[in-house]
Amino acid sequence: IVYNSIDEALAGACDLVEVTIFNDGRVAVSDNGRGIPVEVHPVTSTSALEAVMTILHAGAKFGGRGYAVSGGLHGVGASVVNALSSELQVEVKRDGKCYRQEYRRGIPQNAVEEVGEASDTGTTTTFLADQEIFGNLNYDFDALSQRFREMCYLTKGLELHFEDKKSDREVTFYFEGGIASFARYLNKNRPVLHTPIFISKTVNGTEVEVALQYNEGFAETTFSFANCINTQDGGSHLTGFRAAITRVINDSARNLKLIKEDEANLI
Known part of the structure; x- marks a missing residue:
């Protein structure tokens, strides 16, 4: 769910994400992005929001919002969270309106409803992990904080606020330097x-x-x-980086006469 918000931030459409763990185990993820589209999709004949939340590999691109850069999980993130949650509610603020849809174990309980007006935009997803699957699930604040910290380093200009009401801990990350x-x-x-x-x-x-x-x-x-x-x-990205920096340092050392042409490389 958080990765959907990160995609919006990477696209320049979101600069604030809030993650809250409540005392009853519910988790809410909110962002100030564009809001998941709610229009009927021509392929599924359902709301694009419902498609994102119930169809594997749909994701935000299904709603016609393909990203040049994506930090998501190939369209399986939101739909899998939905399927593994005993309750899930999505609230979307978009085009001056507020929309809502509820699910039980991935099954829609109603059509997407217009529930009011909205002066801003964004998406809030609140879910409760299914205890029949996970038992009494306890979220690791430190592990999640570390992951959220990394997300903010990788998404320059994004502010992420994380609060765990069960442990009474909270933290905010923001790194302008990426x-x-x-x-x-x-x-x-x-x-x-x-x-x-x-x-x-x-x-x-x-x-x-x-x-x-x-x-x-x-x-x-x-x-x-x-x-x-x-x-x-x-992976190949790290292998390529290591090879490139090794070559550059050795070439520079020879150009600066720090080592001779026939001497062994520095690294």
């Missing part, structure tokens, strides 16, 4: 050699951002992401 701020955060307790180096480029429709900062230590800390998903096992 992943350059992430590099500073990782080095906050280490002597650094320079300010973060930040590189951003788009090649053949693929957007790449890199931030790096050397410190005085010998241990390496590397994080890599693809579409805002933490790729803990690396």
Whole structure:
């Protein structure tokens, strides 16, 4: 659900996301994006909102809002959460109106209803995880906070407020510097050699951002992401980065006469 809001932020249509865990176990995710479309979709003959919430691989693109960059889960996020929730309610503010639809274990309980007027836009999804599946589910505040922190580093200019009313804890993340701020955060307790180096480029429709900062230590800390998903096992993007930085450092060292042409590489 949060990834849907992140997609809106990556598209420049949202700058605030709020996640709240209530005492009864309900979770609400709210954003100030454009709001999920509610018009009848010609393929399903149902509301685009209902299609997003009940059909696998529908996602926001199903509503005609394809994203150039997506941090989502390939259209299975919202529909799976809905199917695994004993109760779920979606409220959409869009085109000056407020709309609502409720579900039980993924089954719509009513058609999308217009319930009032709205002066702003956005989507709020409130769900209760099915206890018959998950038992008494306790959300890990620290683990979720870490993930939300990463999301905000990867989505420059996004503010995310997270509150757990059960544990009486809350935190707000906002990083104007994006992943350059992430590099500073990782080095906050280490002597650094320079300010973060930040590189951003788009090649053949693929957007790449890199931030790096050397410190005085010998241990390496590397994080890599693809579409805002933490790729803990690396991948071709990380392999390519390592190869590129190795080549650049060795070539620069030779150009600056720090090593001779016939000497071994620095790294």
